[in-house]
Amino acid sequence: MKRTSSLKLRRKEAGTWLKGLRGQAGLTQMELADRLGFKYYPFISQVENGHGRVPTEKMEAWAQTLGVDPSHFAKKLISFYEPELHRLLYKVNSCQS
Numbered sequence: 001m002k003r004t005s006s007l008k009l010r011r012k013e014a015g016t017w018l019k020g021l022r023g024q025a026g027l028t029q030m031e032l033a034d035r036l037g038f039k040y041y042p043f044i045s046q047v048e049n050g051h052g053r054v055p056t057e058k059m060e061a062w063a064q065t066l067g068v069d070p071s072h073f074a075k076k077l078i079s080f081y082e083p084e085l086h087r088l089l090y091k092v093n094s095c096q097s
Helices: 002-025 029-036 042-048 056-066 070-081 083-090
Strands: none
Touching: 002 029, 002 042, 002 056, 002 070, 029 042, 029 056, 056 070, 070 083
């Protein structure tokens, strides 16, 4: 149960981060959805409220639309959505040879 609530919290944090980026880009949810080719803008709201996640195949386009480096954008989202994977991929391990 603790893991589930932790993941929900992390998705909410991701959503807050994404909403901030959208605000900095000066876009409404509807404008972002349109530029990303989504038929309905409520999907953006769901992601920003932590009830969904940015689809992997849309990460690059989402980042470019918000004016963010796609690599940084993907790494940041992985840190929220898959923290253990992020740790394995991007944290320096003292056991490296």
